[in-house]
Amino acid sequence: MAIPFLKEMRIGGYMLKQKLLGRKRYPLVLMLEPLFRCNLACAGCGKIDYPDAILNRRMTAQECWDAADECGAPMVAIPGGEPLIHKEIGEIVRGLVARKKFVSLCTNALLLEKKLDLFEPSPYLFFSVHLDGMRDHHDKSVSQKGVFDRAVSAIKAAKARGFAVNVNATIFDGHAAEDIAKFLDFTSELGVGVSMSPGYAYERAPDQEHFLNRTKTKRLFRDVFALGKGKKWNFMHSGLFLDFLAGNQEFECTPWGMPARNIFGWQKPCYLLGEGYAKTFKELMDTTEWDSYGTGKYEKCANCMAHCGYEPTAANTAFSHPFKALAVALRGIRTKGPMAPEIDLSKQRPAQYVFSEQVQKKLSEIRRDETLAAQQKASTAA
Ligand code: SF4
Numbered sequence: 001m002a003i004p005f006l007k008e009m010r011i012g013g014y015m016l017k018q019k020l021l022g023r024k025r026y027p028l029v030l031m032l033e034p035l036f037r038c039n040l041a042c043a044g045c046g047k048i049d050y051p052d053a054i055l056n057r058r059m060t061a062q063e064c065w066d067a068a069d070e071c072g073a074p075m076v077a078i079p080g081g082e083p084l085i086h087k088e089i090g091e092i093v094r095g096l097v098a099r100k101k102f103v104s105l106c107t108n109a110l111l112l113e114k115k116l117d118l119f120e121p122s123p124y125l126f127f128s129v130h131l132d133g134m135r136d137h138h139d140k141s142v143s144q145k146g147v148f149d150r151a152v153s154a155i156k157a158a159k160a161r162g163f164a165v166n167v168n169a170t171i172f173d174g175h176a177a178e179d180i181a182k183f184l185d186f187t188s189e190l191g192v193g194v195s196m197s198p199g200y201a202y203e204r205a206p207d208q209e210h211f212l213n214r215t216k217t218k219r220l221f222r223d224v225f226a227l228g229k230g231k232k233w234n235f236m237h238s239g240l241f242l243d244f245l246a247g248n249q250e251f252e253c254t255p256w257g258m259p260a261r262n263i264f265g266w267q268k269p270c271y272l273l274g275e276g277y278a279k280t281f282k283e284l285m286d287t288t289e290w291d292s293y294g295t296g297k298y299e300k301c302a303n304c305m306a307h308c309g310y311e312p313t314a315a316n317t318a319f320s321h322p323f324k325a326l327a328v329a330l331r332g333i334r335t336k337g338p339m340a341p342e343i344d345l346s347k348q349r350p351a352q353y354v355f356s357e358q359v360q361k362k363l364s365e366i367r368r369d370e371t372l373a374a375q376q377k378a379s380t381a382a
């Protein structure tokens with residue numbers, strides 16, 4: 001997640017406050033998913049494989065604002081689905097900006113140019129455009145030709161209107177380091193910052209063959225960073241997280257650092273894994289068995305190096321051990337030499353498969369709500 005200077009100041013102040021209050025676990029970024037419906041169907045997406053009754057559900061603007069207030073994180077990322085499909089998205093963002101939340105609106109940009117009038121440029125708002133690589137690579141990744149060109153056109157239009165724009169790239173196995181480096185050069189020419197994350201192996205994604213394991217992730221990022229020596233790629237990540245991607249840090253996941261709220265409720269334990277839902281943020285924090293998640297603890301976490309689990313770890317480390325962060329800032333990302341020891345996977349608990357049960361439960365709730373609404377309508381009419 002992007003944390004430029006103004007944000008760093010605010011987030012540093014927020015973290016200091018949490019430490020002074022003695023809080024062991026606190027959120028940095030709310031991952032707000034107001035809908036799962038999308039206008040693309042990417043091969044590596046694990047967010048859109050739901051029946052229509054669920055894809056048609058939306059969080060209301062009030063529910064989104066309540067989630068931000070309840071959670072208290074200084075930043076709100078709005079992924080999805082495609083948030084620009086949500087009819088109240090302009091209002092949702094306005095309400096969050098009015099609360100002085102740093103808002104990252106994640107979009108595939110197909111609707112961005114058309115919907116720019118819904119938003120006003122603000123130091124609290126930036127668009128994070130999904131772009132996985134150069135034209136052929138990206139269009140293949142999103143399973144549709146022409147998307148890269150439309151996204152680039154939308155980025156230019158948004159920048160011309162004074163909006164802050166970044167791109168977010170998900171990296172899969174088979175993406176050559178040289179091609180990623182060319183893509184990063186291109187983002188520099190476009191004048192946008194970049195966030196990158198290795199794709200998490202979603203169990204519901206159509207393409208299960210191209211997720212990176214941790215060893216391949218670290219080798220690939222080392223190769224990319226080696227190609228970037230002397231270049232000024234503008235990463236929207238802390239140096240420590242990048243150093244972790246290159247295999248130089250022994251981090252454990254911090255799943256509560258980026259809690260996720262969607263139409264099901266507060267998702268346990270993180271944005272990537274839906275193993276249960278809580279009705280309130282407090283219930284999420286109090287009832288999730290945090291120690292049962294993370295690499296080495298749970299099979300579904302075995303290959304994860306995603307930013308939503310490990311960027312908060314990097315932020316906490318930078319806060320608690322500023323010299324460690326300074327050392328990385330001074331020496332740069334190390335791309336040679338031995339890597340930090342890998343987490344032992346021999347004691348992880350096996351995966352549990354709860355997706356169908358959760359979907360059935362939600363569908364029953366939707367049917368019950370529809371029946372109640374119909375009964376109320378009938379009694380009002382009578
Ligand atoms: S654009 Fe995002 S939400 Fe939509 S299908 Fe692709 S990865 Fe999924």
Ligand code: SF4
Pocket residue numbers: 253254255269270271272273293294295300301304305306308309310
């Ligand atoms: S390692 Fe952490 S962020 Fe990754 S899936 Fe597991 S709990 Fe979520």
